[in-house]
Amino acid sequence: MGLWDSLLNWLRSLFFKQEMELSLVGLQNAGKTSLVNSIATGGYSEDMIPTVGFNMRKVTKGNVTIKLWDLGGQRRFRTMWERYCRGVSAIVLMLHAFKETSECLHVFKHGIMNHGFRYVVDAADRDSVPISRSELHELLTKPSLIGIPLLVLGNKIDKSEALAKQALVEQLGLESLKDREVCCYMISCKDSVNIDSVIDWLIKHSKTAG
Ligand SMILES: Nc1nc2c(ncn2[C@@H]2O[C@H](COP(=O)(O)OP(=O)(O)OP(=O)(O)O)[C@@H](O)[C@H]2O)c(=O)[nH]1
Ligand SMILES: [Mg+2]
Numbered sequence: 001m002g003l004w005d006s007l008l009n010w011l012r013s014l015f016f017k018q019e020m021e022l023s024l025v026g027l028q029n030a031g032k033t034s035l036v037n038s039i040a041t042g043g044y045s046e047d048m049i050p051t052v053g054f055n056m057r058k059v060t061k062g063n064v065t066i067k068l069w070d071l072g073g074q075r076r077f078r079t080m081w082e083r084y085c086r087g088v089s090a091i092v093l094m095l096h097a098f099k100e101t102s103e104c105l106h107v108f109k110h111g112i113m114n115h116g117f118r119y120v121v122d123a124a125d126r127d128s129v130p131i132s133r134s135e136l137h138e139l140l141t142k143p144s145l146i147g148i149p150l151l152v153l154g155n156k157i158d159k160s161e162a163l164a165k166q167a168l169v170e171q172l173g174l175e176s177l178k179d180r181e182v183c184c185y186m187i188s189c190k191d192s193v194n195i196d197s198v199i200d201w202l203i204k205h206s207k208t209a210g
Contacts, residue, residue: 005140008036008187009078011142012043012063014161015029016063017063017064017065018063018064018065018203018206019064019065019066019067019074019088019110019206020064020067020088020090020202020205020206021064021066021067021069021087021088022066022067022068022069022088022089022091022092022093022202022205023068023069023071023081023084023085023088023090023091023092024036024068024069024070024071024094024137025071025073025078025081025091025092025093025094025129025135025136025162026073026075026093026094026095026132027073027083027095027128027132027135028050028072028073029050029073029096030070030073030094030095030128030132030155031094031096031155031156031189032051032070032071032073032094032095033048033051033070034048034155034189034190035060035092035094035155035187035189035195035198036049036055036057036068036154037189038189038195039061039066039068039195039198039199040057040059040115042137042192044189044190044192049072049123050072050074051070051072051073051077052072052077053069053072053080054070054071054077054080054084055069055070055079056068056069056070056071057070059195061199061202061203064202064203064206065204066206068133069084069088071084071163073159076197078129078135079163081135082139082142082144085139085144085148086144088148089148089149089205089206090148090150090151090202090205091139091145091149091150091151092150092151092152092153093132093136093150093151093153094152094155095129095132095152095154096154096155096156096157096159097128097151097154097155097156097163097167097168097171098128098129098156098161098163099161099162099163099167100161101192113136124170129168129171129172130142130171132172133171133173135195136172137173142159146179146180147163147180148180149180149181149182149183149205150177150180150181150182150183151183151184151185151202151206152168152169152172152174152182152183152184152185152196153184153185153187153197154168154184154185154186154187155186155188155189156188156190157187157188157193158188158190158191158193161188164186165173165184165185165186168170168184168186169184183201185197185198186200
């Protein structure tokens, strides 16, 4: 980048500061805190501690300061989601979407957990799409959240059992959401797949600071 371009960018950043606030919701183990780390530093770790309550992180990308409310996904924290979604520029729903294979169903129907088996998923993972669907639709019925754009992120596409985007959109019933903008990306925090698209989407939804 030339000196002139750098100077222009610097001037632009002085005059066009943007800011946004968003809330990350989704079941436990979906990868919400991993996404925050990925956006903030590009780092990734297998050893994550479940979020208790919530964390707030501020991340700056170019001219945009993003205030992220990273909410705990365990059942006892889900009643807080609505409070932290009020007035934000966007709601981000994250989930790990795994398809149910016939072998997988067999394992669960017969209550066998064979650790040599290729599709070893725990019960919470197996149910994550239907539970995410009902939590999402319940959240979005709240009058305080009408019209807030929704970004759905299907995480962990590095895994072979990950669902395809179309299947995820259908299983979450996203097409029935008519009162707001809805967008969906399939991502991997582990392999940094589509994290750039997520950041671009967020930046497009920021507002000029008042
Ligand atoms: N394979 C794979 N694992 C991931 C990915 N993203 C996150 N994980 C793993 O998923 C686990 C849970 O990640 P967290 O970021 O703590 O999940 P969370 O949604 O913040 O969970 P709560 O805070 O309990 O709501 C961790 O072991 C991560 O390493 C991914 O893209 N691929
Ligand atoms: Mg977390």
